[in-house]
Amino acid sequence: MIKSKKLEEFTKKHESKIKDIKHMLYLFRRSLLSMMGLILVLFVLLVAVFAPLLASQHPSFVEVTSERGTKRIEERWSINFDEKLLPPNSNHLFGTDDYGRDIFSMVVYGARTSLKICLLVVIVSTIIGVVLGSIAGYFGGKIDEIIMRVTDIFLSIPGLILALAVASALGRSIEHVMEALIFVWWPPYARIIRGQILSVRENQYVEAARSIGASSWRVLFKHVVPNSFSPLLVQITLDLGAVLLVAAGLSFIGVGATPGTAEWGLMISTGRMHMFHAWWYVTFPGLAIFITVLGFNLLGDGIRDVTDPRLRR
């Protein structure tokens, strides 16, 4: 009784917000593909969160000192040559690799690595891009000119080559790949948000907000940025997939994850030597990449349809 009363109070208090969310959900439900995207993304997320429960083998983490003297944590999987390259069976759902490690467990743990990479890269670059882009767009003038020219310089750096350079200079690791990716990933965000802010700041509510005595920063981050965010949101969701692909690609050519790590790109890279006699080695990590990227892309399209009123049908 008490609970239902509290619930009632809660729904009454947030009536308009609930209505808003319901409307979004309704629009979302109408588009089947974006729903599928959401389900795929949620599936991958859940797999990543519950990896220890799902996997049959677990990695151990050891601290290693590299030849340059820096310490870092590395992932180690137990090796069992008796079970190498077994096809999928009841013990090893996705078979085993050339060191006898369970591919299913590695794919499951790989979801953690992959999601960590793409979320961190995209979130950090979003923060950098939004802060710089919104300052450039809102204050304009010389500040705008300086920030945007710096952005242009960053845009002219080829991401893959930078990542290669960073990896060869600082050593091969996922962290370095992430840093390199953040380095080249924020400029488009800065550009998108700047363009949006240029149009949003002309709105009368911005003038109204200034006329009630709000400071420039308050106007910018409370009134302008929230109204210019939706195109960026689409870009972010689509980019989650793109970052994943680039990171996997870098691991594939041997720049990203260190050997022995459960990382999808790296698994495909080592698995391609056994492609013709052990199809499962490359297939399952590849499928994992495929599903995750597809999920993010469909979700991104769905979000665009929901947030862009011109595309609402």
Added chain:
Amino acid sequence: MLQIQGCEGDFVKKKDLLSIRKLKTYFFTYEGVVKALENVDLDIYPGETFGLIGETGCGKSITALSVMRLIQEPPGKIIDGQILFKGEDLLKKSEEEMQKIRGNEISMIFQEPMTALNPVYTVGDQIVEVLLLHKKFLGLSIRDIPKYNLLKRRKIKKKIYQEAFKEAIEALRLVQISDPEKVAKQYPHELSGGMRQRAMIAMMLACDPSLLIADEPTTALDVTVQAQILELMKELQKRKNTAIWLITHNLGIVAEMCDRVGVMYAGYIVEMGVTEKIFDNPDHPYTRGLMGAIPKITEEKEQLEIIPGTVPNLIYPPPGCRFHPRCKYAIDKCKQSPPPLVEVEKDHFVACHRYEEVKHSVVVKRERKA
């Protein structure tokens, strides 16, 4: 006869709420310097309704934005002048000091109620924002919050917010919105134009400002709602003793609402005085033209009188009086020096070299081409 120019010091009356002297605002654009305001002088008394009329682009809104110090800089810049508000020069104030005045002492309502409210916040939240920026609740303002530790902050913030929200609902009730509790939780797109303008008024009057600038508050509304909003503004003015500065090109509204009127032309105040005087007996040729252009239901006319020519390009304004190329009374003197705004009788100012002649001339009906 008292000239305003050159002796503002002793001329400014104590009772003035706002007095603008020689205000000069320019815009530096690629094509050249737009001399949007050139020597604007006007006074607004406490609690009165002052109407500023003029054609589109003559600088009415720029004057208001200059007072609020909301001119976008660059390209705009207030070059010179004085804006005395309660005896203090607003042009000498820092941005922080201005932020304390905006919304609190002077506030502004805008033309388009459709776009003047932020679409991502509820109406209540937007009123709460004004209140939190300027008022204290439970003896605390939001500026005090950083003093507390993180755990306490949330609680205090929530308490202050709740108090402010209650007051926001009261503000909505005051502007005669039925069911203010519900409306406060709605988003602007869920409300009609009239409701939004009411919410806007509630927001701008929430802190009891002494001056409310209304920049064409009813232009975007339909006629019945227009009347309601104006009625509401009048009533709130009586209750809160707020001076209203009404900017409009709708002469009907001015005649209905305003105690005093200022007429603007191309960056100058050309005539200023009591409404009846300006409407019945205008002394400036431009005001005469303006009044002649109002269709009257009692007169039978085949064509309304028009002022020949167009508003001058403010990058290359005509020398001397800016109205002279369109003025049938113009003489050589008008082309050489701009006329000062002169008090011709008590509380009636005219800026014209030939106002005496204009005053005594009968309005000559222009011959209509067949």
